[in-house]
Amino acid sequence: MNLIMLAPPGAGKGTHCTWLTEETGVAHISSGDLLRAEIGTGSALSRRLAEYTGRGDLVPDDLVFALLIPVVVAAARGTGGYLLDGFPRTVSQACRLAEIGIERDLVTDAVVYLRAPDAVLVERLLDRADREGRADDMPDVIRHRLAVFSADTAPVVGYYRDRGVLIEIDADRPVGVIRTDLRQRLADRGVLAPSAA
Ligand code: AMP
Numbered sequence: 001m002n003l004i005m006l007a008p009p010g011a012g013k014g015t016h017c018t019w020l021t022e023e024t025g026v027a028h029i030s031s032g033d034l035l036r037a038e039i040g041t042g043s044a045l046s047r048r049l050a051e052y053t054g055r056g057d058l059v060p061d062d063l064v065f066a067l068l069i070p071v072v073v074a075a076a077r078g079t080g081g082y083l084l085d086g087f088p089r090t091v092s093q094a095c096r097l098a099e100i101g102i103e104r105d106l107v108t109d110a111v112v113y114l115r116a117p118d119a120v121l122v123e124r125l126l127d128r129a130d131r132e133g134r135a136d137d138m139p140d141v142i143r144h145r146l147a148v149f150s151a152d153t154a155p156v157v158g159y160y161r162d163r164g165v166l167i168e169i170d171a172d173r174p175v176g177v178i179r180t181d182l183r184q185r186l187a188d189r190g191v192l193a194p195s196a197a
Contacts (some may be wrong), residue, residue: 001026001027001081001083001108001111001191002082002107002108002109002190003020003026003081003082003083003084003100003108003109003110003111003113003191004083004084004087004088004111004112004160005017005083005084005085005106005112005133006088006110006112006113006114006153006156006157007085007113007114007158007171008115008116008145008146008149008153009028009116009121009123009142009145009146009149010116010119010120010124010125010142011090011114011115011116011121011171012085012114012124012171012175012178013030013085013114014030014085015175015176016112016114016179016182017030017085020083021083022153022191024083024192025079025084025154026075026076026079026080026081026083027075027076027078027079027081027082028083028085029071029075029082029083029084029085029087029125030085030086030087031064031067031068031071031085031087031089031103032050032053032085032086033066033083034057034062034067035049035067035087036053037051038067038158039053041155045063049065050065050153053135053136054135054136054137054141055141055144056141056142056144056145056148057144058089058090058148058152060097061090061092061093063076064087064093065093066137067089067098068087069100069166069169070182072084072100072106073100073104073106073135076104082106084097088125088156089152089155089156090152090153090155091155091156091159094156094159095161097101099162103186108165108190109165109191110165110167110186110189110191111160111165111167112158112164112167112168112169112182112186113157113167113168113169114169114171114178115168115169115170115171116170116172117172118146118169120172121142121146122123122139122142122143122146122147125137125142126139126142167185167186167189169181169182169185170188
């Protein structure tokens with residue numbers, strides 16, 4: 001199973017990737033987690049990355065590709081698929097992923113788009129800030145990240161819709177309801193085994 005989770009910050013990408021990876025065994029690859037791990041090393045590169053993530057801006061494509069692509073290829077080889085969380089975030093990243101998918105026989109099966117109103121997302125992110133203290137969950141940065149999603153990532157939704165692989169999910173519902181709906185929609189497309197649905 002090769003799956004992409006596409007969603008604005010706060011929509012629940014991490015939550016749904018966790019059960020999906022438990023049920024399918026494919027690697028959950030979060031670009032944000034990979035970036036935070038690299039930033040934690042204190043390397044020269046980490047300081048450059050932190051400037052972007054701290055502001056809520058997207059990290060330039062070349063840096064994201066260098067970090068992510070080897071992980072995606074290795075994980076897909078090791079676990080029989082990928083579950084991408086937070087990547088791609090721009091149409092150019094989506095195009096690059098499509099090229100790699102064709103070159104390496106790792107074509108994306110489906111793209112899940114979790115959508116929720118901005119007011120709900122802001123409330124969830126502020127709540128997460130209280131619990132986890134993430135540096136980019138500050139009110140100003142949250143607003144900026146949502147604006148970046150509208151400007152740069154919303155076109156990626158259209159890109160996948162046009163290619164007929166988009167599964168659109170209303171994420172403003174209880175987690176269990178979303179999970180049942182998503183499992184069924186993936187099974188309907190033959191991405192998850194019907195027995196798991
Ligand atoms: P996330 O944990 O997915 O919310 O990502 C946290 C931050 O990491 C984002 O606000 C961006 O600064 C950066 N980031 C994560 N994924 C990407 C990506 N695919 N392209 C560019 N920047 C990214």
